[in-house]
Amino acid sequence: MPVPDPVLEAAIAWQLRMGSGDATQADGAALNRWLSMHPDHRRAWRQLGELDAQFEAARGAAVRGVLARPRPARRLKKLGPLLGVLMLAGAALALVNREWPLADLGADYLTAVGQRQQVILPDGTVLDLNTRTAVDVRFDDRQRLLVLRRGEIHVRTAHPPGELRPFAVRTADGVLLPQGTRFTVRRDDDATRLAVYESAVEARPGYCAPAPAACALARRVGQGGAVSMRPDGVSDAAAADPDADAWRDGMLVVQNRPLAEVVAELARYRFGPITLKPEAAGVRLTGTVPLDDIDRSLAMLTRGLPVRIRNYAGLWLEVGAASGN
Structure with missing residues (x-):
């Protein structure tokens, strides 16, 4: 294993x-x-x-x-x-x-750890890249396609007069077909996460034949919905977190979430590992955490939570209970 x-x-x-x-x-x-x-x-x-x-x-x-x-x-x-x-x-x-995987160095757009980037695509679509994200843009006379190699993007699609080419986002798990919409896509190790904030997106897992062929595994995700997509299917829709795209403004907004989830999210924005000791994992947090300086943000948490931070060699951070060893 x-x-x-x-x-x-x-x-x-x-x-x-x-x-x-x-x-x-x-x-x-x-x-x-x-x-x-x-x-x-x-x-x-x-x-x-x-x-x-x-x-x-x-x-x-x-x-x-x-x-x-x-x-x-x-x-x-x-x-x-x-x-x-x-x-x-x-x-x-x-x-x-x-x-920062070396295999992604050839991507059309690439962000490093902690970096964010906004790109205006040739058709006017606004593309935001979150930390550790790699995207290829494949626009030709037949399609407008984004290939998300890894990471997370926010997309606000444009609809220029006379534009007939379909717009799609492809990941290792399948294809997403937006229908005049604003949405986020995140490629995790085990699945692709989709959250829709305007209009709707059709999620077509990898086992589906290319559109427009019908596919029983495909699912239409409406405004306010969120799903996970894997090659063999799409999960039932849940309510999308309305603050999940706050990373575009350099913030992480959390509501009564365990520290284990918060630390795992913050680790995406920092070069070097962050580990959490078991006795601190259940501490719950509500608030807004800045993403531009993770070490400083974690230090701020120690002022309001019963936790302490240890820094080893300026690279590895360990988060533990304030009373722990």
């Missing part, structure tokens, strides 16, 4: 810290506490250790070659730091790739 991404990111952050040469005894003790918190933590650390072992095997082969030459000790001293730097660089690259 794969290790969850946030856990692996935290393990990489720990590896970078412990291999930096600046790690203290307190860092070592904190690492041990983190390893003892959950089996997944130990599993992620073990997997990174196995990766290091592969580097060590490669280094061993190189060392054997060096030993056959004169003055091996001096050459080994030169080789060791270089390979150490390469291992740290590899871990750093893995972390960067998880925060």
Whole structure:
């Protein structure tokens, strides 16, 4: 079973810290506490250790070659730091790739961690990209298509006089066909989330034949509705959160939500992992949280909630109960 991404990111952050040469005894003790918190933590650390072992095997082969030459000790001293730097660089690259996947660098529009962008498309449609979002725009004489590779978008479709080309948004889970509307689309690991704020959108999961062919799995989502779409179907409609698109104004609006959900959402806007200790997960929050400086926003939460924040190496944040260890 794969290790969850946030856990692996935290393990990489720990590896970078412990291999930096600046790690203290307190860092070592904190690492041990983190390893003892959950089996997944130990599993992620073990997997990174196995990766290091592969580097060590490669280094061993190189060392054997060096030993056959004169003055091996001096050459080994030169080789060791270089390979150490390469291992740290590899871990750093893995972390960067998880925060900003290299495969998305060719997207037409791309936002980094914490970045937002607004684009006016050739037909006048207004496209807003949230954090960590990659979109391709494919407008031709037959279609107006957005391909959401990952992340979240807000779309306000335009209707120029004489425009006959259909407008669509495609994700790995299917196709969305707006009918003169304003809506948001979010591509999560397990599904595509759609929320409709004006008019309606037809959600056609991946198992459907291309429109206009009829499909029993398709669902029309009206104004104020929200669904999750996977290749094999669309969920029943629920009420859309009217504040879910507040990210366009740099805010997260929450109403009596558990801290576990709030932290998971804030983690999308920060480079580096945020972990939440179990005793703080149930703390509930109502309010508005700024998204432009997540570290500062979390620090503000400690003034009104029974929680505390620990910062490790300026990269990993741990949120726990104020009375916890």
